[in-house]
Amino acid sequence: MPCLLLIIFLAFPRIALVWLFLTSTYLQRAYHGLLLPVLGFLFLPLTTLAYAWMTNTRQPLEGINLLILIVAVVIDLGGLSGGEYHRRRNW
Numbered sequence: 001m002p003c004l005l006l007i008i009f010l011a012f013p014r015i016a017l018v019w020l021f022l023t024s025t026y027l028q029r030a031y032h033g034l035l036l037p038v039l040g041f042l043f044l045p046l047t048t049l050a051y052a053w054m055t056n057t058r059q060p061l062e063g064i065n066l067l068i069l070i071v072a073v074v075i076d077l078g079g080l081s082g083g084e085y086h087r088r089r090n091w
Helices: 002-011 013-023 026-030 035-042 045-056 064-090
Strands: none
Touching: 002 013, 013 026, 013 035, 013 045, 026 045, 035 045, 045 064
């Protein structure tokens, strides 16, 4: 069951963020306001989930955890710019 939940969170991070926001205080414990989770929902959803996980499990933001956060940012930014690459290529 935890593996299935992890796959769903990775495949649909925006749905996971909404679900966490509505059903728990997981995001409120990581972010002490509403602005950063909303911006994370819009622009970097996987990074928002990764940082919330690290904060709630009291993981230090160094070493492998920093690498996980950087990979999440790269994945999020890759999803934002991938469509632009294909649009330009088709012209």
